[in-house]
Amino acid sequence: MTTKNMNTPPGSTQENEIDLLRLVGELWDHRKFIISVTALFTLIAVAYSLLSTPIYQADTLVQVEQKQGNAILSGLSDMIPNSSPESAPEIQLLQSRMILGKTIAELNLRDIVEQKYFPIVGRGWARLTKEKPGELAISWMHIPQLNGQDQQLTLTVGENGHYTLEGEEFTVNGMVGQRLEKDGVALTIADIKAKPGTQFVLSQRTELEAINALQETFTVSERSKESGMLELTMTGDDPQLITRILNSIANNYLQQNIARQAAQDSQSLEFLQRQLPEVRSELDQAEEKLNVYRQQRDSVDLNLEAKAVLEQIVNVDNQLNELTFREAEISQLYKKDHPTYRALLEKRQTLEQERKRLNKRVSAMPSTQQEVLRLSRDVEAGRAVYLQLLNRQQELSISKSSAIGNVRIIDPAVTQPQPVKPKKALNVVLGFILGLFISVGAVLARAMLRRGVEAPEQL
Known part of the structure; x- marks a missing residue:
């Protein structure tokens, strides 16, 4: 029997292996x-x-405190002691077109002014050689579209405040401080700080384009879960500009929060002012009915038990009225499935059960005592409601005139001295x-x- 040699020849192995x-x-x-x-x-x-181009980052810190609405919600914390501010809606509000649009209007961010450099390496070389960039301050600019397309204008700095503006179909000379108009273009240069011969490219974008560009570099995040501390950050190549933009966004957010607080107080105040005459009229009618009944029954009065029950009933009614005021305000802030709203409804249910229990005790009393107690309760409850409305009216008037909102700026915007991009090493x-x-x-x-x-x- 022939035995087959299964060993691989050494030469074969060397051919198949990589010679290191x-x-x-x-x-x-x-x-x-x-x-x-x-x-x-x-x-x-x-x-x-x-x-x-180095990219810098600026940041600011804003605190959103627990939403209190106005004076009507002053006693709400005892029902939900562990409630915390909701940051998600506030983050979306900060990034909304309403807030960013105000900043764009304040800082004229629709206007784009860029100094013209040699392509690719010009800007970087100017920075390495410590060449100071030119500055162009525009007080008013309007650049219409040309044939449905955005157009760019080239401004060349001249001597003694003069400049030349070139468009696709025109060339015109202008002077600092004077309004220039040509083919629908309107331009007023407030100041020029640049060497003669320096060129700038001018263009103008729509408000929506400016908002979209701002949203790409602007972020909002919560430092820790349910802390209410919102960190606003922005990146850009101009450290001073991104600082101004962040400060403007934070201030606009603060102002709208105060305005919203004042509007809520104003709505609640209008509601109370409508209710006061009606409540006063009902109180007068209740007092008159009680007086007439006592005269008919020879000034019948309540016994000690009935007085005690009356005090408890009036106390429960006052708490229910208080919850009614709170619900009127909470309904403007939350939906019924919100924990705050649910806590209020649960407390209302408890008070209504207590009132049913007291009404059963009243049903066991003599008919005369029942009627006097019912009329007395109407008077006391009406008087308590009227006094509550007067107090609320005064509180809301003060709150409306001194609204501060539930937002405050903890740290104003500051730009980090070192750029975040590029990471050279x-x-x-x-x-x-x-x-x-x-x-x-x-x-x-x-x-x-x-x-x-x-x-x-x-x-």
Whole structure:
């Protein structure tokens, strides 16, 4: 029987394996190529880090306190002691077009003014050589569309406050402080701080485009869950501008919060002013009915038990009336499935059950006592409601005139001194690694594809 040799010949194994020594030799032979490519990529990374526009980040801190609405909700915390501010709606409000639109109008962010540099490297080179950028202050600008497209204008700075404005179909000279109008374009330059010959590109975007651009660089986040501390951040290449934008957004948010608080107080005040005459009329009628009944029954009075029950009933009625006022305000802030609203409804249900229990005790009394107690209760309840309305009216008048909202700015906006982009050290390291990887990979790939006869045994 023939035995088959299953051992692989040593030569065969050497042919199928990668000769590490040979590959190391290839790397050594091409060391100049590897060093050159790696150095090239590293230099590109260095150039990119030095010439790219630095991006800065500004931040501000805003606190949203527990929403109290107005004076009507002053006693609500005892029902929901663990309630916390809802930050999600406030974050959406901060990022809304209502808030950002006011900032865009205040800072004229629809107007775009960019100094003209040599393409790609001009801006970076000017920054490296410490060349001070020009400044152009515009007090009014209107650039209409041309053939349905946004148009760009080029402004060239001249001597002694003069400038030249060039459009696609016109060229006109202007003067600082004077209104310039040409082919629908209206421009008033307030001040120019730039060398003669400096050029600026002027354009104007719609309010929606400005809002969308602002939303791309503006973020709002809550520092910790249910803390009510909102951190507003913005990135941009102009440190002063992003600081002004953040401060404007925070102030506009604060002002709308105060205005909303005052509007809620105003609505509640109008409601009370409508109710006061009606409640006063009902109180007068209740007092008259009680007096007439006592005269008919020879001034019958309540016994001690009936007086005690009357006090309890009036107390329950007063609490129910108080809840009615609170519900009128809460309904403007929350839906019925909100924990605050549910807590109020649960308390109302408890008080109504207590009132039913007291009414059963009244039913067991003599008819005369029942009638006197009923009429007395109407008078006391009406008087309590009327006094509550008067007190609420006074509280709301004070609250309306001194509304402060439930938002306050903790830290005004400040821009970090160091840019967040580009990360120079990281870019250089990545450039070095990428250059080394590509050069070594190219050498190894070429060596593996080019395998010729290297020994007589291979013939």
